[in-house]
Amino acid sequence: MKWDHVIENGEIVTEEAIYQANIYIKAGKIASISADKLDGEAKEITDAKGLYILPGLIDTHVHSRDGGATYKEDFYHSTQAAAAGGITTLFEMPNTNPPINNAENFNKQVENLKKKAHVDFGLWGICLGDLNINELQDLNELGVIGFKYFWGYAVNKNTYGLIYNYVKGMKDVIPPSNDGEVYQMMEEVAKTGKTFAIHAENSDLINYLTTKVKKKGKSDYETILASRPNLAEELTIQTGIAMAKKTGLRLHILHVSTAEGVDLIKRAQEEGYPITAETCPHYLFLTNEDYDKIGPAMKVYPLVKYKKDQDRLWEGIKEGTLSFVCSDHAPHTPEEKEGDLWNVPAGMCGVETLAPLMLNAVSDKKITFQKLVSLLSTNPAKQFGVYPQKGALQVGSDADLTIVDMNKQAIIKKEKLHSKSKVTAYDGVQIKGMPVMTIVRGTIVMKDGQIYAEPIGSLITPK
Numbered sequence: 512m513k514w515d516h517v518i519e520n521g522e523i524v525t526e527e528a529i530y531q532a533n534i535y536i537k538a539g540k541i542a543s544i545s546a547d548k549l550d551g552e553a554k555e556i557t558d559a560k561g562l563y564i565l566p567g568l569i570d571t572h573v574h575s576r577d578g579g580a581t582y583k584e585d586f587y588h589s590t591q592a593a594a595a596g597g598i599t600t601l602f603e604m605p606n607t608n609p610p611i612n613n614a615e616n617f618n619k620q621v622e623n624l625k626k627k628a629h630v631d632f633g634l635w636g637i638c639l640g641d642l643n644i645n646e647l648q649d650l651n652e653l654g655v656i657g658f659k660y661f662w663g664y665a666v667n668k669n670t671y672g673l674i675y676n677y678v679k680g681m682k683d684v685i686p687p688s689n690d691g692e693v694y695q696m697m698e699e700v701a702k703t704g705k706t707f708a709i710h711a712e713n714s715d716l717i718n719y720l721t722t723k724v725k726k727k728g729k730s731d732y733e734t735i736l737a738s739r740p741n742l743a744e745e746l747t748i749q750t751g752i753a754m755a756k757k758t759g760l761r762l763h764i765l766h767v768s769t770a771e772g773v774d775l776i777k778r779a780q781e782e783g784y785p786i787t788a789e790t791c792p793h794y795l796f797l798t799n800e801d802y803d804k805i806g807p808a809m810k811v812y813p814l815v816k817y818k819k820d821q822d823r824l825w826e827g828i829k830e831g832t833l834s835f836v837c838s839d840h841a842p843h844t845p846e847e848k849e850g851d852l853w854n855v856p857a858g859m860c861g862v863e864t865l866a867p868l869m870l871n872a873v874s875d876k877k878i879t880f881q882k883l884v885s886l887l888s889t890n891p892a893k894q895f896g897v898y899p900q901k902g903a904l905q906v907g908s909d910a911d912l913t914i915v916d917m918n919k920q921a922i923i924k925k926e927k928l929h930s931k932s933k934v935t936a937y938d939g940v941q942i943k944g945m946p947v948m949t950i951v952r953g954t955i956v957m958k959d960g961q962i963y964a965e966p967i968g969s970l971i972t973p974k
C-alpha cells in the first residue's frame with residue numbers, strides 16, 4: 512500500500528492561493544500534493560469534490576479547566592468540541608490547578624491531557640512573579656509554547672489559583688505584581704525568545720471604578736462597562752509596550768477588545784518592535800448593544816465593547832495589526848452564568864464556534880478565504896515556532912487538514928455543543944460555511960459533525 516489516505520478533487524486554500532489538487536498522506540505526513548492523480552493504492556480515499564481543504568486550524572487560546580474545575584469542562588470534551596469545529600491543534604492555557612508553573616507540573620499536565628486529547632495540543636507556561644521566576648527556563652526547555660502573564664491578578668497563596676476580583680486585605684492572597692516584578696519577568700522571558708502574552712487590563716483602575724460605580728446599585732451592562740472601560744486595556748497595553756521595547760521581548764497582547772489597543776499596537780509595530788496581538792470572535796461579532804438580547808452569556812474579560820471598537824478590530828485584521836483570531840474558550844456552567852451580572856463569572860464556550868463564525872465572515876465577504884487561513888492557521892503556527900509542521904499544506908508537514916463546505920448552512924445550537932458546559936453567545940446564529948471533516952496527522956477525527964477517532968492527540972513543542 513503506497514498511501515495511507517488520499518484526499519481527492521478538493522480545492523486547496525493557502526495564504527497565497529486557491530487551487531485544485533490531491534493530497535497524499537503517508538505516516539501522518541503530507542507525502543505529496545499533485546494536480547494529477549498519482550499511482551499507487553490507498554488505504555483510504557476521501558472525495559473532496561466541491562469542498563475546500565485548509566491547513567489544520569489552530570486555536571491558540573483555550574481554557575479546558577483540566578485539572579481544576581473539571582465540572583465546567585475537561586480536555587476530553589474541549590478537544591471533541593475543537594475537532595467538531597474544525598480545529599486540529601489547540602494551545603491550552605496554564606491557569607489550571609495545579610498551574611503550569613514549573614517542570615513537574617508541566618510533565619504531569621502532559622500525562623493528564625494526552626489520554627484525553629482528540630486533537631494535538633501545546634501548553635502555555637504561567638508567569639507568577641517571584642513565585643516561579645526561577646522556573647521559567649526549565650519550562651522553556653520542556654517546550655512551552657509561550658508564557659502567559661495575567662497582569663493585575665492576585666494569586667491564592669496555597670493553590671496558586673488566580674483571584675479574579677481582588678480586593679485589598681484579602682486573606683491568603685499574594686497581591687498583583689508591581690511593575691518592577693513585571694519587568695523582571697519580561698527580562699527572564701526575553702532570554703527564551705518565546706512569546707510573553709498578557710491579559711491587558713489595569714486592575715488599579717478597575718478596582719477604583721468598581722467601588723465607585725457599584726454605589727449606584729445598578730448591574731446593567733453599561734454600568735459594568737463603566738467599571739472596566741477601554742482605558743483599562745489602553746493603560747496596560749501602553750505600559751507593556753514601553754517595557755517590552757527595553758527588554759527586546761516578544762510581547763503578545765491577548766484578546767484585544769478596544770480601538771485604543773489596536774492603535775497602540777500598530778504604532779509599536781511600525782516602529783519595528785516585535786509586538787503582536789490577537790482578538791476573539793466575541794469582539795468581532797458582538798457589541799454592547801447585543802447584551803439586551805443575549806444576556807450574561809456574553810460576559811467575558813475584557814468585556815465586549817462598542818461598535819467603534821468592533822470596526823477598528825476588523826480594520827486591525829485587514830491591515831495585519833492583529834495577526835490571529837482565537838476563541839478564549841472558557842466555559843462555566845449554565846447555572847453559574849445566570850444571576851446578577853456583577854457576580855456572573857467571565858467566559859463562555861468558543862473552541863467549537865471559532866471556525867464556523869470566521870467561515871461565515873468569509874461568506875459575508877468581511878475577509879478573504881486566504882486571510883482566514885493566515886488568521887487561524889499559518890500566523891499562529893509561525894508565531895509559536897511550530898511552522899511548517901503545523902499551519903502549512905506542504906510536503907513534509909503534518910497531515911492536519913480542515914475540510915470545509917462553503918455551501919453548508921447551519922444554525923449554532925447550544926445544546927449541540929460538545930463541551931461539558933454549553934454556554935454560548937451565539938445560540939441561534941445562522942452560519943454559511945462549515946467544517947465537515949477534521950483530519951489530525953492523517954486520521955479523520957470528525958466527519959459531518961460526528962467524532963470518529965479515540966483520543967489520538969499528542970503534545971507539540973516549538974522547534
Ligand SMILES: [Zn+2]
Binds near residue numbers: 841
Ligand atoms: Zn483566556
